[in-house]
Amino acid sequence: IDESGKTSKSPKLCGTNYPVSISFIVVNEFCERFSYYGMKAVLTLYFINYLHWDQNLSTAVYHAFSSLCYFTPVLGALIADSWLGKFKTIVYLSVVYVLGHVVKSVGAIPSVGDSTVHISLAMVGLILIAFGTGGIKPCVAAFGGDQFDEEHTNERRKFFSIFYVSINAGSVLSTVITPILRGDVQCFGGDCYALAFGVPAILMVIALVVFISGSGMYKKSPPEGNVLLDVCQCLGLAIKNRWMSSKYDPKRKHWLDWAEEKYPRRLIHEIKMVLRVLVLYIPLPMFWALFDQQGSRWTLQATRMNMAFGSTFVLKPDQMQMLNALLILMFVPIFDMVVYPLIGLCRINLTPLKKMAVGMIFAALAFGAATLVEVNVMKTVVEPAPKGQCLLQVYNLADSDVKLSIPGSNLFSQSIKSYEDPQAYQHLELGGHNKTITVGINHNGHFHECRETFTELKAYSLILHSKTSGIVCQLVTDNILKSEKMLAYLRFINTRSEAVNVTVGGVDFYIPADYGISPNKSVERNEYRNVRCTSGSQDFSINLGLLDYGASYTVILKGGPGEIIPQKMEDVKANNVHIAWQIPQYVLMTAGEVMFSITGLEFSYSQAPANMKSVLQAGWLLTVAFGNVIVLIVAEGAGLNQWMEFLLFAGLLVAVCIIFSIMAYFYTYVDPDELDKLFPDKTVNEDEDGLKKDQTDHMDQTDDTMYLNTTEKSTKM
Numbered sequence: 001i002d003e004s005g006k007t008s009k010s011p012k013l014c015g016t017n018y019p020v021s022i023s024f025i026v027v028n029e030f031c032e033r034f035s036y037y038g039m040k041a042v043l044t045l046y047f048i049n050y051l052h053w054d055q056n057l058s059t060a061v062y063h064a065f066s067s068l069c070y071f072t073p074v075l076g077a078l079i080a081d082s083w084l085g086k087f088k089t090i091v092y093l094s095v096v097y098v099l100g101h102v103v104k105s106v107g108a109i110p111s112v113g114d115s116t117v118h119i120s121l122a123m124v125g126l127i128l129i130a131f132g133t134g135g136i137k138p139c140v141a142a143f144g145g146d147q148f149d150e151e152h153t154n155e156r157r158k159f160f161s162i163f164y165v166s167i168n169a170g171s172v173l174s175t176v177i178t179p180i181l182r183g184d185v186q187c188f189g190g191d192c193y194a195l196a197f198g199v200p201a202i203l204m205v206i207a208l209v210v211f212i213s214g215s216g217m218y219k220k221s222p223p224e225g226n227v228l229l230d231v232c233q234c235l236g237l238a239i240k241n242r243w244m245s246s247k248y249d250p251k252r253k254h255w256l257d258w259a260e261e262k263y264p265r266r267l268i269h270e271i272k273m274v275l276r277v278l279v280l281y282i283p284l285p286m287f288w289a290l291f292d293q294q295g296s297r298w299t300l301q302a303t304r305m306n307m308a309f310g311s312t313f314v315l316k317p318d319q320m321q322m323l324n325a326l327l328i329l330m331f332v333p334i335f336d337m338v339v340y341p342l343i344g345l346c347r348i349n350l351t352p353l354k355k356m357a358v359g360m361i362f363a364a365l366a367f368g369a370a371t372l373v374e375v376n377v378m379k380t381v382v383e384p385a386p387k388g389q390c391l392l393q394v395y396n397l398a399d400s401d402v403k404l405s406i407p408g409s410n411l412f413s414q415s416i417k418s419y420e421d422p423q424a425y426q427h428l429e430l431g432g433h434n435k436t437i438t439v440g441i442n443h444n445g446h447f448h449e450c451r452e453t454f455t456e457l458k459a460y461s462l463i464l465h466s467k468t469s470g471i472v473c474q475l476v477t478d479n480i481l482k483s484e485k486m487l488a489y490l491r492f493i494n495t496r497s498e499a500v501n502v503t504v505g506g507v508d509f510y511i512p513a514d515y516g517i518s519p520n521k522s523v524e525r526n527e528y529r530n531v532r533c534t535s536g537s538q539d540f541s542i543n544l545g546l547l548d549y550g551a552s553y554t555v556i557l558k559g560g561p562g563e564i565i566p567q568k569m570e571d572v573k574a575n576n577v578h579i580a581w582q583i584p585q586y587v588l589m590t591a592g593e594v595m596f597s598i599t600g601l602e603f604s605y606s607q608a609p610a611n612m613k614s615v616l617q618a619g620w621l622l623t624v625a626f627g628n629v630i631v632l633i634v635a636e637g638a639g640l641n642q643w644m645e646f647l648l649f650a651g652l653l654v655a656v657c658i659i660f661s662i663m664a665y666f667y668t669y670v671d672p673d674e675l676d677k678l679f680p681d682k683t684v685n686e687d688e689d690g691l692k693k694d695q696t697d698h699m700d701q702t703d704d705t706m707y708l709n710t711t712e713k714s715t716k717m
Helices: 021-041 043-049 055-084 086-107 115-146 153-184 193-213 227-244 255-259 265-281 285-295 297-302 322-345 352-378 579-606 610-637 642-665 672-678 699-713
Strands: 389-396 402-405 426-429 434-443 446-455 459-467 470-477 488-494 500-504 507-511 521-523 526-528 531-535 538-542 545-547 552-558 565-572 684-686 692-694
Touching: 021 043, 021 086, 021 115, 021 153, 021 193, 043 055, 043 193, 043 297, 055 086, 055 115, 055 227, 055 285, 055 297, 055 610, 086 115, 086 193, 115 153, 153 193, 153 322, 227 255, 227 265, 227 610, 255 265, 265 610, 265 642, 265 672, 285 297, 285 352, 285 579, 285 610, 285 642, 297 352, 297 579, 297 642, 322 579, 352 579, 352 642, 389 446, 434 459, 434 470, 446 459, 446 470, 488 500, 488 507, 507 521, 579 610, 610 642
Parallel strands: 389 459, 488 552
Antiparallel strands: 389 426, 402 434, 434 446, 459 470, 488 521, 500 507, 500 531, 526 545, 531 538, 552 565, 684 692
16 A cells, blocks of 8 residues: 555566565665765764864764764654655655765865865764664665565565665675775875765765656555654653652552553553663663774774785775674674584573673673784874973984983983984973973083973974084974874985985975975885985985885985985884784674674564564664764763773773673563463554554564664674
8 A cells, every 4th residue: 555545566576576666775775875884984084184183073073973873763763654654754864865965075175165164064964964874774674675565575584685785785895995985086185085975975866866766666655653652652651640640549560550541551561571671771882882983993093003915905994894894794694503503502501681791792802902902003103292291302413422401301311322313202391381491412522502492292303413613403393193094204304515306206305405304295105215316416316215104204315415325214103013903803893793783682672572673673773872972972081092992991891791791680581472362452452542553564574674774783884
C-alpha cells in the first residue's frame, strides 16, 4: 500500500523475487556512504592544515560533529514514522545533505573570503551534513526492506547482506581515495581540500538522483506512528501521575504502573523490559569515546610517524582508518566460526555480557598500545615551551670553542665546540611574556656580550660567528612543529662571502652572504644527492643526503670562492617510528569492536520485544553520541600530554568495565516470548480510548534492519 492508499506491485529483477527498486536503494547507499566517510576521513587534517586549528580544538570539533551525527537519527526516525514517511524523509534530508557538502566544499576554496568565512562555511556545512546523514540513517535500510512482499523473507535477508556490502565498499574506497585527492592533487597552492570535499558532494548528488529515479517503482508505506513517541509519552504520564499522587491512592508495584489508566498493560510491561536493558547502556559511551578516536587522535599520531613502505609506496595518515573496515570484515567470520566455537570447546560459558566486557578490555589494551607508540613518537618531537619560558639552542660557527653564561641560569655551561651539532633545545626561564637578556660569551680568552629579547612559548637558535671585532650574535626564531603533511623543513646558513641560490626539490632558497640565513621551507622527503646551486657566476652541485619525514634541518654552507661544502645538522628528529606499529592497536580495537558492538545489540534485541527494537536502536545510537561528547570534553579540558590522555582513556574504560561487569552479574536474562503467555492477545492491544496498537507487523524486517545497523556501526563510523 503506497502513501495514497493504493496497492502497488513492484516489478521484479530478471524473473526473481527481488524488486527492481532495491537496485536504486543499494546504489544510493553506496554513494551516500562514500560521501560521508570520504569527507570524514580528511576532516581532522582539514581543521589543522587549512583552518589552522590546534590539535585539541580539531579533535573537539571532530567529535562534536560525530556526536551530532548520532543524535539526529532519533529525529529522522520520528519525522519518517510520524509525519513524512520514509521516502519523503530520505529525499528532503538528502537535499539538506547535498547542501551541506556544497557549503563545505565552497568553504575549502581559499579565494572565497577570509578565515572567518571559511570557518563559518565549514561549521554550517557540517551541521547540515550531520542532520542529513543522521536523519536518513534509520530510514534507508528499513525502506529497502519495505520493498519486499511479506512471503519473500529469504530474499529480504539476502538484500540486507548486499546492502551491507555496499556500505563497506563505500567506506573502504572513500577512505583510500579522498586522502589521495587531498594530498596528491595540488590546487590553490596546496593540498586540494576543495576537491577532497567536492567529490563526496558529487557522490551525494548522484545518490539523491539515483534514489529519486526509482520513485515510480517504490512501495511507499504511509507513516504508521513511532513507538518511541508512545514510550516517551507513557514514561511522562507515569512520572506525572506518580508525582501528583497522594498518600491515599493505592500503591503500585512499579512506578510505570501509574500509566495504566491510559496505556495497555502489555505496553507497560514491554517498556519495563526495555528499561532494564537501557540501564546496562549507561556505562557504554566510554567504549565509543575510545573507538571514535581512530579518526582524530590516532590519525594525528600517524602524521608524526614514518609512512613509507619501501621506496615507492607511501601511505597517507588519513588512509590508516581503512584498516578498521578491512579487519572487521575478516574478524566477524573468524570470531563466529573459529574463536567462539573454540571457547565453547573449552567449556567456558562466554555469555553476551561477558563478551561485551572482554571487548572493553580489548579496547583499553588498544589504547595501552597507542600509549606505547606515542611515548616513542614523542622522542622525535620537540615539546613547546610552557608559559613564561622559551626554547633555546646555540650554533657555534666561530673559529674555536665558546662558553656561554646566562644570568640566573646554568644553561650551556659546558664549552660548545666549533661547528658541532647543537645540543637539544633547552628551556630558558623568562618569568613573564618576554625578557631582554644579556648573554655572556667567552671566546679565546675574550669576553663578549649580546643583548637579545626572548618571548615566551617560542623556540630560538642563537647563532654565533666571529669577526675581527669579536663575536657576532644572531637570534633566529625556529619552527619546531613537525609538518602535518610529513614534509621535511630546511633552511640554510651561508658562511661564504657570496650569496647562494639553491633549488631543492623544486623549492628555491636564496641565502645572503656573510652568515645570511634563508627562511625555513618545507620540501618533500627524498634523497638529494646532486642539488644544483649557484653563487655569483659559478654553478655547484652539493649532496644533502636524505631529508626525512617530519625532520627539520639546518645546512651550513662553507668553503672558499671555488667550492661549497654543506654541513647538515638536524634540529628536529625525523619520524623514525614506522606506521606499522599502529597495526596492533587497530587489531585490538577491532577485536574489541566485534565482541562489544555486534554482541551488544544482538543481546539487547534478544532481551526486548520486537516492536521495541527501534527504542533500543535509539538508545544505542545515543551511547555513541555521548561517547563523542566525552572525547570533546577531555580534549578541550584535560590539558594532558597525548600519551597521558591515551592512558587516561584506557584506565577510565577499565574502571567502567568493572562497573559494567558488576551490573551484568546481577542482570537476569529474560525471554520476550514469555509475553505471549502473560498477554495472549499479542496482535492488538487497545487502550481505554480504543486506540489500536500493532505489536507484530514486519517483525522479521525489523530484526534484519536492526542487525544491519549493528553491522554498519561495527564496520565504519
